[in-house]
Amino acid sequence: MSDAGKFVSSPMRDNWYQRSSFLGSSFALITSVSEDGLTNIGPYQLSFPFEVNTGRSWMVISRNTSNTATNVWRTHKCALNFIEYDRDKIDTILKFGYPGQTTAEKMAYNTFELMDSPTPGREPDERHPQILADAYQVYECTLDVKRIEENPILRDSPSAHLLLNIDNILVKEKWMAHIDGTKDSMPNIPLTYGFRGGATFWFGEVQPAYKLPIPDMGPNHELVHYEANRMDEEVKFTWEACKQLTGIPNAFLQNVLGGIVKQAKARGITEVDEDFVLALNKERENS
Numbered sequence: 009m010s011d012a013g014k015f016v017s018s019p020m021r022d023n024w025y026q027r028s029s030f031l032g033s034s035f036a037l038i039t040s041v042s043e044d045g046l047t048n049i050g051p052y053q054l055s056f057p058f059e060v061n062t063g064r065s066w067m068v069i070s071r072n073t074s075n076t077a078t079n080v081w082r083t084h085k086c087a088l089n090f091i092e093y094d095r096d097k098i099d100t101i102l103k104f105g106y107p108g109q110t111t112a113e114k115m116a117y118n119t120f121e122l123m124d125s126p127t128p129g130r131e132p133d134e135r136h137p138q139i140l141a142d143a144y145q146v147y148e149c150t151l152d153v154k155r156i157e158e159n160p161i162l163r164d165s166p167s168a169h170l171l172l173n174i175d176n177i178l179v180k181e182k183w184m185a186h187i188d189g190t191k192d193s194m195p196n197i198p199l200t201y202g203f204r205g206g207a208t209f210w211f212g213e214v215q216p217a218y219k220l221p222i223p224d225m226g227p228n229h230e231l232v233h234y235e236a237n238r239m240d241e242e243v244k245f246t247w248e249a250c251k252q253l254t255g256i257p258n259a260f261l262q263n264v265l266g267g268i269v270k271q272a273k274a275r276g277i278t279e280v281d282e283d284f285v286l287a288l289n290k291e292r293e294n295s
């Protein structure tokens with residue numbers, strides 16, 4: 009056996025992600041409106057992107073009786089506020105995570121500044137919560153009641169599985185310029201490792217983010233297929249055609265694919281197959 013040690017099987021326990029294993033991730037501070045019209049703040053680690061391409065949706069898993077679940081079921085609205093790491097705020101977040109408090113009790117020790125959403129139609133009212141002024145970004149969401157009711161896994165879950173459609177993403181202006189990774193910093197995103205052993209809740213202090221260039225492994229046919237088939241609505245590439253195109257350096261791929269699409273269109277071809285690529289190669293060799 010290697011020096012790294014042997015694996016042992018960890019038993020099933022309720023809340024297994026934090027009682028039978030280690031799960032480190034960030035968390036959202038969810039604002040929603042309580043029955044008496046106050047904005048409530050609840051921390052949620054089990055909070056992940058759900059649909060990422062055709063739509064923007066999000067999944068939050070909460071105990072069924074939380075203020076957040078109760079409020080979102082009633083109002084269908086909430087905002088997911090993401091804040092930067094600040095040691096001074098962690099104690100408040102931890103207290104927000106203690107079950108059984110009313111919103112008024114929580115707001116009495118709140119140290120976050122609440123503000124009205126700048127989004128038209130999201131002005132605070134009996135359904136729309138305020139958002140956190142300290143957040144680096146906020147997802148403004150609506151509960152997808154219809155799809156939850158259609159889906160037995162979500163509908164019948166003993167937890168609240170809140171399928172949320174993200175109506176609007178607000179990003180602080182100063183961070184918007186960093187979205188594409190060209191600048192040299194990222195928000196200082198906090199980490200939680202969850203509740204441990206009945207008496208402690210763990211958080212992680214993060215190091216500044218750093219960037220690496222994506223390694224040039226040379227295009228494989230899956231990458232070529234992906235790139236080729238999003239060049240043009242009318243011209244599609246077969247897998248076999250793409251296998252012929254794996255020798256092109258990444259830097260020239262877009263150019264070469266663009267050239268093939270142009271040739272295909274000039275000849276009225278809508279499906280680029282292996283024969284078409286081979287024929288173009290031959291033409292080029294002979295010209």
Ligand SMILES: Cc1cc2nc3c(=O)[nH]c(=O)nc-3n(C[C@H](O)[C@H](O)[C@H](O)COP(=O)(O)O)c2cc1C
Pocket residue numbers: 035048049050051052053054055069070071073074075076077101102104105106107108109200209
């Ligand atoms: C950092 C952190 C993350 C948490 N993540 C979750 C979670 O994903 N799901 C959950 O049900 N409770 C989670 N909790 C516990 C809830 O915050 C707790 O149930 C709290 O009462 C929720 O507040 P609310 O009732 O005002 O919604 C977390 C607590 C902390 C401190």
